[in-house]
Amino acid sequence: MKKRAAEVLTDLAESSNLAAHSSSELAGDVSAAARDDDKQRKEKELDQLRRKSRLQALPAKDLSRVGQLTPWEVLHTFGRSISLARRGAGRGLAEHWGCLKYNQALSGSSNFFMTLSAEGRETAEHYKALQSGELGTGFALALAERLLKRRYPDHFVSIVPADTTMRAGWALTSRDSGPKSGYRYRPHFLAEVWKPGEPSRVFPIASKGNHSGPSASHNQLASASAHVEALHIGEWGQTPCLVFSTELPLDGPLTVHALEAQGSSGWLDAPARVFDHALEDENIYPGIQPPTQGDSPSELEPGYHVKPELYAWFQHALARTAAASLTAFAGDDRATAPYLTKRQGQRHFTGLTHAATDSVQDARHKLLGIDFVGTDHVFRLNRKRVEAFSGVAKDLFHHLEEGRVDQYRRETYARRSTWPSDTWDSRWNGPVSVHPDGSVLAIRLLPRSR
Template structure:
């Protein structure tokens, strides 16, 4: 595939099939029952799972879902930017999504599918590929679903581990256990300035197998999202996503189920978001209506008295992710606590090895501040850029989370949706949070 074709393909919208039906819910319930039975036969305790998983009406999507490969990679990059899974990447976790630049294409039915390269096991370890691309597809769909359901609100995607580390010990070793309780991968925060946020725990799965494998994965995912309750017991809404990436040229398909609930951080109205967040040591266990002589269910619970604190944790973790996406250590560190990894980002800055926000580009007529990454694509040097709109960047650099949220909320429907910028000469993706990710052939000076 030629370099120009790769860039154009990244900006090509393709249809993506979405399944969320009562039949799917029934199949997942059967998979959960079978898993419970197998565990009992082995003398193991069954998993605690989210009850009442049900289909989500597809109608809120309006027309059939369309995504560009570049938007999927943007969603994946934003999701992983604070993951710190590769020490060698330092502050550049989000650039890992670029390894999939040639993995996605379309088939004859105009639906997105894996490309020939994407189906090459020598280039992409299958489990890693399905898991990571599953995150990108799921979160891109989640943003569309919630934007349709709550058109007067904004939506933020927040790394659950980063947020939860401010209140709980998350590993078995830290907590003196052989293993840690299950927990979701992300929080979707549906918010509007001046109102309490609604929080939706999310787990995303992916497979190269067929729908039967997705049923098993979603049954497991229902245990992940059951691991945390926000506000009253069993009133936390959740999403579980599964994505199939067939090894042939078949269409990629997204599977989605939800659990009903409220998830509102009551008491967090008119919350001040700028003051730094403090680490807490929240008592473990879920406040379930059980026998008082029994141990509470293992897991995490954001109790009413902690809702205001947790609302600030989410907003600042979101701000940390935005600053990391633009490439700076100290601006990221200011929004994290010690347990969340503040020292990691300070260390890169102090050692002079971190990426800095030293690049400014104009995309679709708007100036963005961020960082770049140069690599070879089919032997040609290309430049990737990730950044945040300059005025919004200034607010977060200076610690003004509230001002950022007021302004980005006002701008949420104004971003240019064209996936190609002729002046930039490459694919671009602008998200309602004010971030951009763009790619082009490197200009030689």
């Protein structure tokens, strides 16, 4: 029997424990899975993968303080991550609303670990790869953000899609202009840990998910190790990273399996640019430069290398892409286009869209005492009409729509610990999730129409 829509909304605001697993045994199992995959690739005469070495467990003290989160917070995290998923090619359908298809997929309470709901289990029978991958992204990025915040308490953490960011410098596919890489392995996301006026640090992230079990997660983490190894920032082999595989069993708690690689690089230590200035596409020759062996330089390895002379540009690309992701989440095409380069998909945010599919920034709501502007979406949930709203704090959005990225970052950094943590707004009468970047996702039942 399906739950009433009001019960579904109540469940979305219910906090649950998140099961996170990281251990030396897990690292060993992933190494074994990587060796098995390498052996199979060799037998099939496939190219051998270069993987991130020295994957290790996250410290137990970090995982013990992960805390609780609500299903709505997970969907907010996922929705923010896909607002530029296709570089705006599907903006008329508001790409980030794709998170709403999972509003009945998760279940839990403060005394239990989060699990799949009855509907989530039913969906898994037909759309296993899609559901596990997308929900896995939400859980992985929520966990990554919390881990990095605890490690860098006086910094801000921004997470952006790697493909969109990297396209400003490299031709990632045959359709992109510039020198082609021909290499399909890349991180899925980039976490930038930053503080105004100081060097930031970047962590490549790879995230996968499955409905199968621990052995599937071992294989996924082995694959993820190749994705994060494809991007080097600074010195060879010293870029820190995070890899995740979220196990969503049909019975039992959701479990995020996580490993990391440490390193001394990842710092973008260069004179800061003015982020308000537009970013232009670069044509960086693909390949990673290994350390020189003897008198002659080593051959380039497949992948992407952010060398010291590119630090300032890369930091600029990260800041502009993060801004575009926020304005797209708020439904403002006109504000989004200037933040993207041609190769990043700027054209998708200009021109006409098909009738009845446009996403427009024209909604305003006060939630948890804060004024937000953004876009809304009305649909039916178990026969009842509901309204979802996504947006950005009004004052911060004003900076973004006027192109003041530096001002936005200064104010967001100053307010990083002041945002409300409530999960329900009684005046709005529905679940609300507010992130430190100033974004919000809210949902409520609409009054019955005549």
